[in-house]
Each structure stands twice: as C-alpha cells, then as structure tokens.
Amino acid sequence: MISIKNLSKIYKSKDKMDVTAVDNLNLSINKGEIFGVIGYSGAGKSTFIRLLNRLEEPTGGEIVMDNKDMTSLNNQSLRNERQKIGMIFQHFNLLWSRTVFDNIAFPLEIAGVAKDERKDKVNELIQLVGLTGRENYYPSQLSGGQKQRVGIARALANDPKVLLCDEATSALDPQTTDDILDLLVNINRKLGLTIIVITHEMHVIKKICQRVAVMDNGKVIEQGEVLDVFMHPKEKTTRRFVQQVMGDQEEQSPIHYFVKNYQSGKVLRLHFVGETANQALISKLVKTFNVEINILQGNITQTKDGAYGTLYVHMDGNKEEIQNAIHYIHQTSVELEVEDHA
Template sequence: MISIKGLRKVYTSDNKKLTAVDDLTLDIENGEIFGVIGYSGAGKSTFVRLLNRLEEPTEGNVIIDKQEITSLTKNELRSARKEIGMIFQHFNLLWSRTVEDNISFPLEIAGVSKEKRVKIVQELIDLVGLSGREKAYPSQLSGGQKQRVGIARALANNPKVLLCDEATSALDPETTNAILDLLVDINQKLGLTVILITHEMNVIRKICNRVAVMEKGKIVEKGDVLDVFSHPKQPVTKKFVAQLMDPGSEDETEDIENLLHNVNHDGVLLRLRFIGESTNQTLISQLAKKFPIDINILQGKITQTQTGGFGTLITQFIGNEKDISNAIEFIHHETSVEVEVIRNAD
C-alpha cells in the first residue's frame, strides 16, 4: 500500500510563498488504478512528482511498500526509484536513440547485462504492441507509439508502481482510448499499482477504481469512482461530472433553467438517477404500463465506469396528480432508481 500523510510543497519566489500541495493525506491500495483529477493549477502534477521525489516535499511523508521514500538518502532513493516507473505527457524520449535503445536505457544505468537487456526489451516491446518498430527513432513514430515507448521504458526495471502524469493529454481521443486499454492490460497482467494524474473525467471513468479530486493543493473529495460520480459533493466535482455527462456544458443549473423555459408547465419535472444495476432497468416502460401518465424524456445520458454504470434522465410526467404521485412512490419503493422532483406542475 502507498501511504501519504501530511504532504506539503511550498515554493518561494521573490519572498512570496506558494503552496502547491497542502496537507495531503491519502492511502492507495496495492494493484489498484487510482486517479487524481483537478483543473490546471490544482497541484496534481506536483503531487505525483513528490511521490518519487522529483520534487522534494516541504513537509509530510510518503511510504511505498513499507519503505519511507521521504527519508531516503540520495543513494537509497536511486535504488528505490527502480520500483517506481513514470510516464509523462510529452514522452521525454531520447531522440537520438531507437525504440529498443530508449527502452534499454534504464537497464543500462542499472547495470543489467546486455544479454538480459535484449530479452527484457523484446518482452516489453511485445507487451506494449510495438513489434516491428524496434529500430525506429522517435521522429518516425506517432504520438501513441511514442507513449507506448515511454510506458515500456517505465516498466523496464519491473516497478511495483507506475506514475502517469497527464499521460494521454497530448493524444487524440482514439489514441487515448488505446493507451488507457494498454494501462488496464498492464495493470492486470503485472499487478502493479497505477496512479493516474489527469484533468479529463473520461480518463477517470474509463479505467480508475477510485479517484481523488484536487483543488488549490488539497484533496476535496475522494472515493470509489461510481460513488463520486453519482453523488458529487463539492462544486469542482459537480463541474467535472457535468462535463462528462454533457461535454458541451459544465453548468447543470443553467441547463435545468433552459429546460424549464422550453417545456410546457403541465407536468412534473423529475430527475431520475440510475446507479449500477439500475441502469439496466426498463423503468420508463414499466411506468407507462402501470400508470395512466405520459412521460416525456427531455435530457439524459448513461455512462459506464470500471465498477458499473451511472447516469441521469430529466423527465416530465404529465397526467392526473394522484397518478403522478403513485408513479413517483413506485420508483421510490419498488426500484433502485433515485428520483428527485425538480419542479411541480403549476
């Protein structure tokens, strides 16, 4: 397990202090894919660089696999870093070296024999899907291929932890999905812990088990991805979730106001929230058969996470007040769908 306690990083410039990471405490389980999300300036990249001491912490400690990273000497840290791989947004490849030489580089530094290096490099090339590109130079590779080289290089010393700092931010959506699939495959095959830093909620949704939301250097919300997505508490988390559910908008309140303005006032406006197995329920069909009401679906989206689906439907129930009330009671007591009345009939 990775245990982080009271982690703080303060920069001083022109006699002014800037706190990039502020009293951060977090536990990450072995073998999980843990996401850290925040907008630019939230402190997430500083945080991940503190884990392997590419940045020196001002306060606090980091323990990885029972070893306190923050108390190691420089020589001890060099040895410990072999077990902490890292991939970067802009790849950080050696442009004068081929694919196989880039991957081999950390093994050369570690003093691994040439015969063993060749074997490990080929295994990694096969793992990340670069067979046939061994002799290519970075300038001859696509963005996705460059990141695959970066991933293979990060895995060269057989690390226990893989740190990913905005690893897909420079890639197009299709390539991003391919790299995320690769990270899941590596996580499952090698059993290593992945810590993924991003500002993209879709990245968290697709591969992470748990997530921490950062703002102004602090973790403001954390938990299982499905729980955080389906019941966001903090304004910043609600913005991320709104962006995921409707990429063209981050303001749910404004969306609801627009809906209220554009629909007639005859019925009751409801928000139906589907979580986990409830996303497979044929709720609208059941309601239409059981109750003499009309149901108008105004807006909605269902999306999937690693641990299940979640989503919302904004609906309008039109009909007799008692029938509508009975339908709402049915949802409350007979289904696992959450229901909220946004506006009653005028």
Template sequence: MISIKNLSKIYKSKNRDDVTAVDNIDLSINQGEIFGVIGYSGAGKSTFIRLLNRLEEPTDGKIIMNEKDMTNLSNKELRNERQKIGMIFQHFNLLWSRTVFDNIAFPLEIAGIPKEQRKSKVQELIELVGLAGREDYYPSQLSGGQKQRVGIARALANDPKVLLCDEATSALDPQTTDDILDLLVSINQKLGLTIIVITHEMHVIKKICQQVAVMDNGKVIEQGEVLEVFMHPKEKTTRRFVQQVMGEQVEQSPIHYFVKNYESGKVLRLHFVGETANQAIISKLVKRFNVEINILQGNITQTKDGAYGTLYVHMDGPEEVVNEAIKYIQQTSVELEVEENA
C-alpha cells in the first residue's frame, strides 16, 4: 500500500505571494491497483506525482511507499528506492541519439547490470510492449504511440513495484491512447504493478482505473471507486469531468431546457449500472402503468468495473399513477432521481 499523509508543497517567493501547489493531501493506494488522479491544468496533479518520488521536495507530510518513508531518506537510500519506481512522461523524454534497444537499456547501464543480462532483459521488455522488430530504430523513426511504448519499457527496466504515469497519453490521438491504456492494463495484470495515472481526461480514468481522486486548487476534493464517482459526483469539478465522457452539456441538459416545455408529469434521471444497463425498464413501465414516457436524452459508457448509463425521461399521466411507476422503479436495481416536477 502507498500511504500519503498531509502532503503539501508550497513554492516560496520573495517578491510575490507563496504558491500552494499541493495542499494537505491524504490518500491510500492499494497494492496492485490502477489509481487515477484527475484535474484541470493548475490543479496540482503533476506536482503531486513528482512529490511521490521526490523529484519535487515536499514542504510537509509523509509518503510511505514500498514500506519506506520517502520523505525521510538519505540521498543514497533515495537513489535505491527510485529504482523501484518507474515513471513515464507526456513527451516521452527519450534519448534521441540512442536506438530503441539502447533507450530501454539505459537505466540498466546506470544500475551496473552486466551486458548479457541487460540484453536479455531489454529483449523481454521489447516483446512485452509490442516493439519486436524495431530494436534498432531511432526515436525519430517512431510514431507517438511507439515512442511511448519505449518510455514504458524503459520505466519497467529495473522491475519497479510502482509505475507513475504523468499525462502519458495526452500527446496521443484517441486510438493510440486506447492502445497505450490497454498496454498499461496488461502490464498491471501480468506484473502486479501499482500504477498511478495523472490525467485531465476522464476517458482515461473510466477505461483503466479502479479508484480516482479529483484534484482542484491543490486539494483532493473527491475520491472513491470510479463507478461510484461516475454515478454520484458530489463536486462541480467532478460533474464536469463526468459530462466529458457522458456527452452531457449542462446548459443543454433536460433539467435546464426540456422541463420548461411540460405542463405536467415529472422529469426523471435513471442510472443504469452493470447488468442493469440491459434491463428493458421503459417497456415494462409502459406495459404495467397508464403513463406516457418521452425519452429526452441518454448515454452509456464503459468503465473498468462495468457499464454505467444515464437516461433522462419525461413521465406523464395521472399523478397517482406516475407516483406508483416511480415506486416500481425504486424497487428495481435501477437508480432514480426525480429531477424536477414539471
């Protein structure tokens, strides 16, 4: 487990006000899970991830990783612990004068690994990340996705227990992003690595993460299981991220636009999770109750732990019948919110 307690980073300035980039963060990350940290630019997430391996020095707090307090290590101890922490970057950070093979071998050279052992390890990693046949290519001869695969292989060279990903897919096109995310999931499953993903894209979170923390102004404002955060976002920032992948625009949503067109009935928001996404709830309601149902807006998306969908409907009919239909929905596994009485 990674335990982060009261972690803060304050940048001091003589001529301006101090800047608090990370503000008193507490997080627990389970071994072997993929944990996402999401926030907009300036939220403090990149500073946060650099604090974990002390590329940035914390102002306050503790980071317990691999059963060591990262904030209380000597320089020699820190060098040893960093070998157990891999890191991949947004812009790859490859050595452009070295081949794919030599880029991946570089951390092994620094660690003093014998040549034959290095060769065997690098070849194993090249196979793992899908770069077989490109060992002698230079970075300039590779696509963006291939460059990131080199970065991932290099980060795995010293058999780390933790992999830090700082906006690792934000420079890639959507299809390549999905390919790299699939690779990270595969690595997580094969090697049992704990992976911490920093991103501003909710698509990344929903596709591969089990847990997520939402950052804003240096603070963690919301955290939990990805599916739970999707279903019940508490903070405005979180709701905006969820809307990214659900295709909802606040100013165009049924709550703010459709409901004013109805003189009776109720606008409902239905949440479908996992197997409930396959339930024919609308047809059952129409058959069972004397109500009219108008579908206003809906969407479904896939998270790592199952499908999540929302459906806005306007239900009209005699008030007592509408209320009975609502009670019927509440007895199913479909979650329901009455958005507004029309």
C-alpha cells in the first residue's frame, strides 16, 4: 500500500548549518494495518508524516501510495490524491466559529459535494464517532475527546484510504486517550483504512498497532511486529520506550535471587508471549497437580496482537508432582526457566 524509499528532508539555514530532519528513511506499510511510528521530541517523526502528503516537500526519496509516486505529482494531481489521505492533529485544528456539523461538512463543501449528500455523509460520520446529539455544539462546548472525535470525523469526510494521526492523543487524559484509540481501531475494522500513528507514547503503540518503527535523529533505528519489539528491543531508545509500559527489565531480579529464600521446591521463570498470556496456567497447574504455587514477581502487558510479560513463581510439593507440572508447562507455548532451591 505505502512504500517509502530513501526519504529525506533537509532544512537549509542562512548560516549554512543544515538540519537533517528525516535521513534516508525506508519503510513499507501494508494496506489496512495500523502502523506506529514512535520517537522522542526532535526524532523527525512529525516531519516524516507531513512528508507523506507533501505538506512538507521532501529533499529526496520516493513515496508511493496506492501505486502512485506522491513526490512526482503536479499540483492538481496532488490535490486529488490528498483527498484520499485524512489527517488528525494533536490540537484538533477545528474551526471555532463552526458547529460540529459544519466542521465535519467543511471538506465536503470544498470538494463541491451537493448539500443533501453532505448532510447524509455528515450524519453518518457523527454516528460513527459517537457524537450524536452534539451536531449543533461549537468546539468551545466540547471536551478534548469530543473535539478529537470531530477531527476524526472531518478527516474521514472524503472517504480516505489512509489516515495520518500526528500525536492525536497527546493532549488528552489517559481514559480519553483509550477511548480515542478504541475508536481508531473500530474505524480501522469497519472501513479497512490504513492508519499511521505518530506518537511518543508506547502505550499507544502497544494498544492499537500491529507494527512499529522507532525513529531517532531522523532515522528508523528499529522496526518490526510490536510483540517482537517488546520481546527483543535492540536499541537503547527502543528499550526506553518498552520501559514506559513494562518497567525497567534490567532491574528485575534474576531467577537465582529468589532461590535463597526457599529450602525446597523450584523457582520458575515463566515468559508469556501473545495468546499464551491469556491462558489460566497457574490455575490449571494447581487444579491438575498436587503442588503449591507462590507468585514472587511479575509484569504482563497487553498489546493489540496479544500480551507479553514475565512471571516468577515458587512451586513446592512432591518431587514427582513438581516434575509432572513442569512437563505440562513445557507442552504449552510458555517459555520456562527452572532453578532448584539452594
């Protein structure tokens, strides 16, 4: 759906100190997926997303959307293609003198859509984003989450194939953020939109994205499936983002730390990935085998495609029962590390 090759953006300055905001960036984004781009302030992620619809002109490289090279289009062709790309922003960018209805209708007016058709489309979008009953409200009468819902509806007015989200939840409280993310997932499912999410919050990535690219100093330093990035972060910047939602894994105690506290049994490190984290494993073990299990430490977080986390437990009981329980765990997809008591 979207192929980005050797994309760069260099800002020229009068003192000849050029700034490279996007540096030889390469990405491939699949049709219908929710793709995340994460980076700290100054990483180049907002410049990158504005390059996609040429709100910023690239210095070099290629952006192909739906088999069309965005970087080679003339002005008229670019205007036509931009109608297929919706965009929502951190600070909503609503027209404060217009009602909710009229804000959503605005891009349809510009596109020359007939009045009756506009009305039907706007009412459909108002229902989709959960603003029924607020059609005649002005932005000043809305909460932050409601304003962003207006922004989303307006971005969808021309039936785009791609939705760009530039820090769309950064100005919202945590509960409202989750509500907006749920809405984006619902829109992705109903409309089959390709959604590109720019953020500095790993919570956003883990909740709705299938794949993620990590940006630093204008470059993509790491990319892959969200679960893979959680499991095996390679770069320091990526590890810092994972720590936002998982805590500092380096500060987690090694398995042998717990052993000295027990005179019998075994200490187990259970590593859950994807659907395995949704299994009631501890409950099944206790019900099936004559063992006692004490949870020592753990941290599990949910991503869009499953959960990821680690659980340390002490298992005690008859030696044979313990071995049978461990054998049972090996038959599942839960990764297991075992340490005998001291």
